[in-house]
Amino acid sequence: MGLIIFLVIGLIAGVLASYIMGKKQDLLLNLLVGVVGAVVGGLLAGLVGLGATGLIGQIIIATAGAIICLWVWQRIR
Template sequence: MGIVALIIIGAAAGFLATRLMGVETDIPTTMFIGIVGALVGGLILRALLAMMGALSGFVGAVLGAMLLIWLWQKYGPTP
């Protein structure tokens, strides 16, 4: 997957994940969460991607971003 595609999918996944988790963040943080979530989700769901296609890659990106948000809320800095 190209860098541009990773940024676009990551931004979309980060946006969706922050909305699902009820987190308000700025655009760069949302993109960072989505991109890292896409990497984590892509690694975890690689077998699913082989079976179901590109849609599972987006699902994995959203799930990875949601996991990252949860870890950030649980162990990250408190405001």
């Protein structure tokens, strides 16, 4: 059950990040960006002492991580 929730949070974060960054992507790529962003956002939030409480907090952290991932990907390309 935890993996399914993690994937749903990643999908929501990927869709939100793609809209915020103005990048139109398909569903699978949004899921990938969101899941990687959730991991990156969780690591960065832990480094600065922030914690995500509840579903909304997890989505916010994952979206911030996904935005960072998309921004880095744009700079690399």
